[in-house]
Amino acid sequence: MQHNSFILGAAYQAQNGELFFGGINGFNQFDPLKLKLAATTPEPVLTELLINNQAIATAPYTKHETQAAKLISYIQTLSFNKGVGVIGFKFSALNSPSAPQQYQYAYKLAGFDKQFLYTNAQQRQINYPQLPAGDYQLQLKVKDQYGQWSNAKAMLDFTVVPPWWQSRLAYAGYVLLTGVIIWLIAASLYRAKLAEQTSNQARELNRLKSQFLDNISHELKTPLSLILAPLESLQLNHKDQASQKQLSMIKRNSLRLLTLINQLLQLSQRPSCAIHYVSPYPLAPFIKQLVADFTVLFEQKGIHVTMTDLSQGSCCIALEPEHATSIITNLVSNALKYTHSGGQVEISLSVHNNMAHIAIVDTGIGIEKHQQGIIFERFTRVAAQNQNGSGIGLALVKQLLEQYGGQISLTSEVGKGSCFTVSLPLTEAEHGATSLAAPVNEATRPNNSQKLLIVEDNDEMRELLLTLFATEYHCLSAINGEQGLAICQTEMPDLVISDVMMPCMDGYQLLNALRTNNITSHIPVLLLSAKADTQSRLKGLDLLADDFLSKPFEPQLLLSRVQGLLSIRAVLNRHLAKQLAAHAPPLVLDPQLTQSKDYQFTERLKNIIRDNYHNEAFSIEEFAAGLYLSPRALQLKMKALYNLTPSDYIRNTRLEYAEKLLSDSDLSIGLIAEKVGFSSQSYFARCFKAKHNVSPKQFRENTNLNAKTSSV
Known part of the structure; x- marks a missing residue:
């Protein structure tokens, strides 16, 4: 140069x-x-580490202690905590004859920046505030004065370490914890679902058990009725001692079997439904009577039984007698069952702290200690040979006692016997109570023309009922509700006796069908069923049954109930017949009453005839069509309610209107006959005379004469 x-x-x-x-x-x-240009391009180099824009040594951020004394340009890796702040670097270029001010720079933080960012020589500093946790690599490249870029160079690898709650181990713990929570929730839902299924299965099982008990009660009570019903007549016809003894044994065991069936039904009921208080009655005579019933059985087995009353005065309770009987007889029966021949049974009654204490002590086999705590659970029995039982009796006793606020306790020793002590709350006796029974008027005996329909699916029971009523009534029979309904619509019986549990259509469905049909709504219905619980009775009465009688029944009681229902129906029919009069005022009853439908039907009859009596062409078919009935159904219905045919009623109504016109007008007799619907005057005169025993002319003269006499 x-x-x-x-x-x-x-x-x-x-x-x-x-x-x-x-x-x-x-x-x-x-x-x-x-x-020729320079052969080498500039080489980028880091000069300083900046934290929050302040130069700082690399020692606190190196992973290895051997790197602590090195400059940043010699450091390959660093590590920063998440909260360190703003991380920055200063850089320059080496290995070039040109001054650094002539260079341009490009940088990229791999893991954060998407592309290289450019800067000049005056701005040789980069900052990264609040970097997310992760691994990063800082890359630099330099362009010299000739416009040549160096290759991108990895200057530094560093890691931003997250806090412990954001570490990989923490996230693994979170995933694991989430999995555990999900598993627990799923397990809880599964257990809840399983518990619900178990509960549903238990409810379904209880429903099936209840249904089974209902079916068993129906199937057992029906043959019991067939056994007990003829006993009364057999005892009257066979007076010899041997026959009376055998018949009494049959009756006693049949009644005992009936008691056991009722116990099963009581046990299946909820306690709130089973509890029932009655008027107070003395306890001592009640227990003595029950013990007396067992005396023969104790004598047959050679067991000495005693009854001691230590109550020293009136001792009254208000338990349902059937429940009290179940409590005492179950305990006495167990004492009889588990006491050997030659043993003793002592029954005592005492009073303490307003509670009656009944102790039943026997010298039987006793109960082991480990069994005494579970003996009152259902289907739990003492391990004894040759002793039949179901393990229900003591469970029933405990359930009934708890419902009435009583208690039962047991002391026993194997080989020496047992003592069951029952505690019952006492009630003050009522004084001056009057009897609720009212004298019953003797009803008129129905005649043989009255028809009874017996609906019963059991052949023997149906035959028994037919035999019972055949001498007094005309009897019809059906084997189920569908057949019975068809007979009611065609034969119109005066009364229906129906079983409840039947195939095809049960007694409740039959009753509902009869009450909702205008043709048959008036027929009295007596339900006869083995289901004697309160709910079954209420269901029948809600469907407007006239009476409900449970099996087994007493034949005389059933006969009396049927006669009473027919007598009541006869009284109602007579009153309905009076309401048929053309000028009788309408009677309004409660719509819930069965009889209200009969009175409504009567008013509909009167309204139709009132609108059409003057029409001589008015026919029975039109009359029935106005009531939405067939002529046959109308005839059966009117015959049953009023003992009148439709034609008789139409004629009588026309004659009533004719009487009114004869008394209150001066119209000619022929015109009056025409106005009230008679086609000829002669026929009108014959009908009028047949009813009043005088001709229309004489009737008018007598009426006018009576009117003048009364005015004077």
């Missing part, structure tokens, strides 16, 4: 491309094609 200064305009290019430049000390020449 001649000098760094050149003269402006002193430049020349030769034909071969060589360039000439003049200066103060001469000129310079060179061939651009032969000019």
Whole structure:
């Protein structure tokens, strides 16, 4: 170089491309094609580590202690905590003859930046505030004065360490904990679902058990009825001692079997439904009577039984007698069952703290201690040979006692016997109570023309009922509700006796069908069923049954109930017949009453005839159509309710209106006959005379004469 200064305009290019430049000390020449640039590009280098824009040593952020004394340009890896703040770096370029001010830079933080970011030599600093936790790599490249970029160089690898709750181990714990929670929730839902299924299965099982008990009660009570019903007549016809003894044994055991069936039904009921208080009654005579019933059985087994009353006065309770009987007879029966021949049974009654204490002590086999705690659970029995039982009796006793606020306790020793002590709350006796029974008027005995329909699916029970009523009534029979309903619609019986549990259509469905049909709504219905619980009775009465009698029944009681229902129906029919009069005022009853439908039917009859009596062409078919009935159904219905045929009723109504016109008008008899619907005057006169025993003319004369006499 001649000098760094050149003269402006002193430049020349030769034909071969060589360039000439003049200066103060001469000129310079060179061939651009032969000019060679610098062989090496600048190399980027880190000069400082910045934390929050403050230069800081690398020692606190190195992973290895051996790196602590090195400059940042010699550090390969660093580690920062998540909360360190703003992380920054300063950088420069080396290994170039040109000054660093002529360079351009590009940087990229791999793991954070998507592309290289550019800066000049005056801004050789980069900052990254609040970097997320993770691994990063800082890359730099430099462009020299000739525009050549160096290759991107990885300057530093560093890691931003998350807090412990954001660490991989923490996230693994979160995943594990979430999995455990999900598993627990799923397990809980599964257990809840399983418990619900178990509960549903238990409810279904209880429903099936209850249904089974209902079916068993029906199937057992029906043959019991067939056994007990003829006993009364057999005892009356066979007076000898041997027959009376055998018949009494049959009756006693049949009644005992009936008691056991009722116990099963009581046990299946909820306690709130089974409890029932009655008027107070003395306890001592009640227990003595029950013990007396067992005396023969104790004598047959050779067991000495005693009853001691230590109550010293009136001792009254208000338990349902059937429940009290179940409590005492179960305990006495167990004492009889588990006491050997030659043993003793002592029954005592005492009073303490307003509680009656009944102790039943026997010298039987006794109960082991480990069994005494579970003996009152259902289907739990003492391990004894040759003793039949179901393990229900003591469970029933405990359930009934708890419902009435009583208690039962047991002391026993194997081989010496047992003592069951029952405690019952006492009640003050009622004084001056009057009897609720009212004298019953003797009803008129029904005649043989009355029809009874017996609906019963059991052949023997149906035959028994037919035999019972055949001498007094005309009896019809059906084997189920569907057949019974068809007979009611065609034969119109005066009363229906129906079983409840039957195939095809049960007694409740039959009753509902009869009550909702205008043709048959008036027929009295007596339900006869083995289901004697309160709910079954209420269901029948809610469906407007006239009576409900449980099996086994007493034949005389059933006969009396049937006669009473027919007598009541006869009284109602007579009153309905009076309401048929054309000028009788309408009677309004409670719509819930069965009889209200009969009175409504009567008013509909009257309204139709009132609108059509003057029409001599008005027929029975039109009359029935106005009531939405067939002529046959209308005839059966009116015959049953009023003992009148439709034609008789139409004629009588026309005659009533004729009487009114004869008394209150001066119209001719022929015109009156025409106005009230008679086609001929002669026929009108015959009908009128048949009813009043006088001709229409004589009736008018007598009426006018009576009117003049009364006015004088």
